[in-house]
Every structure is written in C-alpha cells, then in structure tokens.
Amino acid sequence: xGILNVTPDSFSDGGQFLDTKNAVTHALKMAxxxxxxxxxxGESTRPGSDSVSTYDEMARVIPVIEKIRNRSSILxxxxxxxxxxxxxxxxxxANIINDISGLNFDPEMVNIVRDHRVPIVIMHIxxxxxNMQVDPQYDDLIQEIIDYFQKQIDFCRDNGVPKSKIILDPxxxxxxxxxxxxxxxxxxxxxxxxxxxxLIGPSRKSFIGLTLxxxxxxxxxxxxxxxxxxxxxxxxxIRVHDxxxxxxxxxxxxxxxxxxx
Numbered sequence: 001x002g003i004l005n006v007t008p009d010s011f012s013d014g015g016q017f018l019d020t021k022n023a024v025t026h027a028l029k030m031a032x033x034x035x036x037x038x039x040x041x042g043e044s045t046r047p048g049s050d051s052v053s054t055y056d057e058m059a060r061v062i063p064v065i066e067k068i069r070n071r072s073s074i075l076x077x078x079x080x081x082x083x084x085x086x087x088x089x090x091x092x093x094a095n096i097i098n099d100i101s102g103l104n105f106d107p108e109m110v111n112i113v114r115d116h117r118v119p120i121v122i123m124h125i126x127x128x129x130x131n132m133q134v135d136p137q138y139d140d141l142i143q144e145i146i147d148y149f150q151k152q153i154d155f156c157r158d159n160g161v162p163k164s165k166i167i168l169d170p171x172x173x174x175x176x177x178x179x180x181x182x183x184x185x186x187x188x189x190x191x192x193x194x195x196x197x198x199l200i201g202p203s204r205k206s207f208i209g210l211t212l213x214x215x216x217x218x219x220x221x222x223x224x225x226x227x228x229x230x231x232x233x234x235x236x237x238i239r240v241h242d243x244x245x246x247x248x249x250x251x252x253x254x255x256x257x258x259x260x261x
Contacts, residue, residue: 004039039079040061044129054084068093075095121199132174168196198236203246
C-alpha cells in the first residue's frame with residue numbers, strides 16, 4: 001500500500017503532492033514500483049493535527065482518484081473517517097475505505113461500507129489525532145486493542161458488513177507510547193488470530209526516529225526492519241512511503257516466512 005498524502009501538512013511528505021498532477025504522477029510511479037494499493041488521504045492525522053472540512057478534503061482527493069482511475073486499474077484506498085468523503089471517493093473509483101477511527105468518528109461510515117460493498121480497514125486509535133499522544137495509557141495494551149477490534153467487528157457484522165470485507169490495523173503511532181509500537185509489531189499474531197488480515201503502517205514514524213535519534217528523511221532502515229518483523233509476525237498489508245525499496249523488503253520477508261516458493 002503506497003501512501004499518497006494530498007495534504008499541506010502530513011508529517012513526512014506534506015505539501016509534496018497537494019497539486020493534482022503531481023499526486024497522480026506519484027501514484028502511477030508507485031504502481032510501477034510494485035504497489036498493489038494506493039492509499040489517498042486529504043487530511044493529515046499526524047499527532048496534534050487539526051481536522052479539515054469535508055469540502056476541503058473532497059476537493060483534494062476526488063480529482064486525484066478520478067484521474068488515477070482514468071489511467072490505471074490499481075486498487076485505490078481512501079484514507080478518511082468522514083462518511084461523505086468515503087462515499088464520494090468510492091463513486092469516483094476508490095475500492096477500499098481506510099478509517100483511522102475504526103468507524104467511531106462518523107456513525108454513517110458503516111452504512112457506506114455496507115451499501116457499497118467495499119473492504120474497510122478498522123484501525124485502533126486512542127483519542128483523536130489532536131490529543132492521541134497526550135500521555136496515552138494502557139493497563140494491557142494488546143488485550144485492550146483486541147477488545148476494541150472485537151467490538152468493532154461485531155458492530156460491522158451487526159450492520160451487514162461481511163467478514164470478508166474487514167481488515168484490522170493496530171494503529172502504530174496512533175495513541176501509543178514509544179515502546180508500545182515495538183510490542184504491537186512483536187505481538188501481531190495476537191491480532192491475526194482473530195481471523196482477519198492485518199495491516200501495519202510503521203513507515204518513517206516517530207518511534208523509529210526517537211529510537212535511532214534520526215529525522216524523518218533518515219528512517220529508511222528502521223522502517224525496513226519494522227516491516228520485515230511485521231510481515232514475519234503476520235502482517236499482510238504494509239503501508240509505506242518508499243514503495244520500490246519496501247517492495248523488495250516484502251519479497252525477501254515473504255521468502256523467509258515461506259510464502260513465496
């Protein structure tokens with residue numbers, strides 16, 4: 001899953017792809033480099049970020065989705081927690097909804113997922129992007145996330161979303177303490193045991209930077225290590241900025257775990 005932030009303020013690549021033409025060019029480049037999914041977001045969800053209006057978010061992402069779809073059949077994921085944005089994105093050609101709130105921020109989102117029969121990524125977050133890193137606390141990190149997942153899975157199933165459309169994301173960096181992120185990667189099998197595909201997104205994140213004392217642009221090796229461990233421990237979708245290089249990491253990781261002959 002290649003990351004395409006159509007935003008002025010994302011933590012790693014804010015402003016680079018705010019122009020529609022640049023965004024489409026980058027999406028097609030990632031597809032050529034081996035991305036299976038392009039994940040398009042129009043609102044930064046970095047720690048401390050403010051929300052944007054539905055209008056502004058749609059104005060950023062819909063033209064990009066339409067133009068990519070006109071030129072490629074690659075799967076497109078819309079990274080949003082707003083039901084209206086998700087609906088318009090799917091109509092424009094998106095195939096997957098990636099909701100950082102796990103269907104908690106907008107009560108209409110589950111209806112969009114059901115009615116349009118698209119997969120939903122249920123991510124775990126503690127709080128909101130604005131406050132999620134203000135002293136997050138857990139008594140039992142893994143079990144609390146499992147309980148959260150089970151509640152949201154039940155909510156989906158009760159609202160007509162089939163099991164085959166559900167993907168889980170433990171939310172690395174979203175309301176987590178530094179070491180929590182390493183624990184999530186180490187204990188991924190606890191989440192895969194729930195019987196759903198697991199997505200992880202460690203790419204360039206602060207737990208890598210703080211551990212290695214490196215700025216965003218120098219977190220390549222740390223990202224590769226986190227992705228390797230994640231795949232071996234059960235992740236089946238990896239959300240990354242550096243598609244060409246991380247595709248190579250994925251291939252070798254899958255060879256190690258025996259998924260590729």
